Amino acid sequence: MAERTWAGRGVRGVLLDLDGVFYVGDRLLPGAPEALERLERAGLRWCFVTNTTTRSAASLLDHLRRLGLPARAERLLTAPQATAAWLKREGIGRCHLAVAEAVREDFAGIRAVTRAPQAVVVGDIGNRWRYGLLDRLFRQLMDGARLVALHRNRYWETGDGLHLDLGAFVAALEYAADIRAVITGKPSPAFFAAALERLGVAAEEAVMVGDDLESDVGGAQAVGIRGVLVQTGKYRPELAARSLVRPDAVISSVADLPALLGC
Amino acid sequence: MAERTWAGRGVRGVLLDLDGVFYVGDRLLPGAPEALERLERAGLRWCFVTNTTTRSAASLLDHLRRLGLPARAERLLTAPQATAAWLKREGIGRCHLAVAEAVREDFAGIRAVTRAPQAVVVGDIGNRWRYGLLDRLFRQLMDGARLVALHRNRYWETGDGLHLDLGAFVAALEYAADIRAVITGKPSPAFFAAALERLGVAAEEAVMVGDDLESDVGGAQAVGIRGVLVQTGKYRPELAARSLVRPDAVISSVADLPALLGC
Numbered sequence: 175m176a177e178r179t180w181a182g183r184g185v186r187g188v189l190l191d192l193d194g195v196f197y198v199g200d201r202l203l204p205g206a207p208e209a210l211e212r213l214e215r216a217g218l219r220w221c222f223v224t225n226t227t228t229r230s231a232a233s234l235l236d237h238l239r240r241l242g243l244p245a246r247a248e249r250l251l252t253a254p255q256a257t258a259a260w261l262k263r264e265g266i267g268r269c270h271l272a273v274a275e276a277v278r279e280d281f282a283g284i285r286a287v288t289r290a291p292q293a294v295v296v297g298d299i300g301n302r303w304r305y306g307l308l309d310r311l312f313r314q315l316m317d318g319a320r321l322v323a324l325h326r327n328r329y330w331e332t333g334d335g336l337h338l339d340l341g342a343f344v345a346a347l348e349y350a351a352d353i354r355a356v357i358t359g360k361p362s363p364a365f366f367a368a369a370l371e372r373l374g375v376a377a378e379e380a381v382m383v384g385d386d387l388e389s390d391v392g393g394a395q396a397v398g399i400r401g402v403l404v405q406t407g408k409y410r411p412e413l414a415a416r417s418l419v420r421p422d423a424v425i426s427s428v429a430d431l432p433a434l435l436g437c
Numbered sequence: 438m439a440e441r442t443w444a445g446r447g448v449r450g451v452l453l454d455l456d457g458v459f460y461v462g463d464r465l466l467p468g469a470p471e472a473l474e475r476l477e478r479a480g481l482r483w484c485f486v487t488n489t490t491t492r493s494a495a496s497l498l499d500h501l502r503r504l505g506l507p508a509r510a511e512r513l514l515t516a517p518q519a520t521a522a523w524l525k526r527e528g529i530g531r532c533h534l535a536v537a538e539a540v541r542e543d544f545a546g547i548r549a550v551t552r553a554p555q556a557v558v559v560g561d562i563g564n565r566w567r568y569g570l571l572d573r574l575f576r577q578l579m580d581g582a583r584l585v586a587l588h589r590n591r592y593w594e595t596g597d598g599l600h601l602d603l604g605a606f607v608a609a610l611e612y613a614a615d616i617r618a619v620i621t622g623k624p625s626p627a628f629f630a631a632a633l634e635r636l637g638v639a640a641e642e643a644v645m646v647g648d649d650l651e652s653d654v655g656g657a658q659a660v661g662i663r664g665v666l667v668q669t670g671k672y673r674p675e676l677a678a679r680s681l682v683r684p685d686a687v688i689s690s691v692a693d694l695p696a697l698l699g700c
Binding site for chain 1: 567598607609610613614676
């Protein structure tokens with residue numbers, strides 16, 4: 175069935191998750207740069223789309239360069255960039271930015287406040303999550319602030335197994351304040367739309383490749399983009415089996431992507 | 438409509454929440470001890486039923502005595518006591534007890550471990566909630582441990598407004614590990630059943646009085662006990678209006694309970 179799907183519809187654009195697909199931590203995954211070269215030689219348009227919220231776009235480009243991956247600003251869309259764009263569109267200027275110090279530069283034009291914010295913006299802050307901060311954010315939400323989350327990933331792979339990710343804290347705040355967060359990174363439809371616009375391709379001409387069944391594969395499929403799951407990074411067979419999301423294709427790693435796309 | 442309900446069915450037993458109903462922090466609410474005396478004189482059976490998980494049953498009895506409230510072990514059922522009973526019934530002996538130091542004495546017979554537990558048991562630990570502990574619990578859940586939560590209250594009233602409660606951390610762990618917690622305190626049906634058994638009355642002969650719409654009122658109603666909401670403690674009119682739970686009666690404070698029950 176997957177064969178027919180791929181043969182029947184031409185792929186012109188490829189959206190690529192980074193963490194868990196091209197690298198895990200500082201370790202480049204085997205065959206990743208070569209796969210990208212083959213897509214490029216075949217004339218496919220591509221763009222990195224990432225929920226990583228611990229680095230700014232600029233520092234992520236540096237990281238890609240150090241790992242030997244092509245790094246161009248126009249080929250990268252990050253959750254913090256998408257969030258800043260969303261806040262501007264909504265006219266929200268005063269935010270409690272509960273995000274990593276490193277990504278604050280992606281929020282130029284947003285006034286960072288810790289009192290009476292219009293929105294509480296949450297990203298990965300790792301060890302800084304603790305009761306006092308969560309309680310403070312909860313009280314601001316109860317006072318009417320919007321909750322904006324860069325993503326709601328359940329867990330991530332750091333190289334020594336799965337670890338709790340931002341989605342847990344989003345769920346905590348949603349439950350306590352009895353509200354729903356606006357998600358601005360993957361799997362938000364607006365995020366995928368911005369990525370397609372960058373590539374200049376339609377949803378049915380694109381594929382999304384990632385290791386997160388919900389944010390990458392399910393999110394893409396929800397807007398008509400084919401979703402390809404890689405068995406690297408946070409992929410776990412038992413978790414994939416439990417999920418309701420059915421990828422359009424599963425490949426053992428991004429090294430197998432050119433063959434899947436026939437290039 | 439409420440009048441007909443109360444007139445039509447005789448009340449023999451009263452389940453009473455403590456925090457937010459009889460006191461807030463160390464402050465006794467006006468008319469609370471007198472209300473209890475009137476229930477007692479009218480021959481009604483009563484029992485305190487509490488989700489407070491920061492004190493052991495013994496220390497809670499001391500607290501009640503200091504506040505001038507009647508304190509007898511047979512008139513008190515706490516979430517930690519209910520949890521320990523549940524773990525014994527299920528044959529679960531090795532638990533990661535993420536609970537306040539003070540309530541560990543209620544878990545006699547349970548072996549407290551921090552590695553390879555059969556269950557992760559979570560209670561109120563206030564400022565001790567932080568990323569490292571949540572990540573550790575998450576990994577134990579992913580390895581197959583059950584998640585047992587003493588309650589899932591969204592927030593509580595400390596005297597200076599609403600604050601984030603245990604339910605937020607239960608929701609965080611449930612979301613990340615994609616599982617459902619077993620709740621052992623209110624609104625668990627088993628908890629209410631144990632309380633009714635203590636009073637020796639049937640559900641339809643009992644009322645539950647509390648300030649938490651979901652744990653107290655909704656939980657009681659779900660097992661056929663009438664639910665009375667007090668407008669003290671964590672009660673907020675705008676939150677009550679948003680809730681799907683409809684109390685059988687609303688009283689401004691527990692001081693009005695004897696009049697409601699006609700005693």
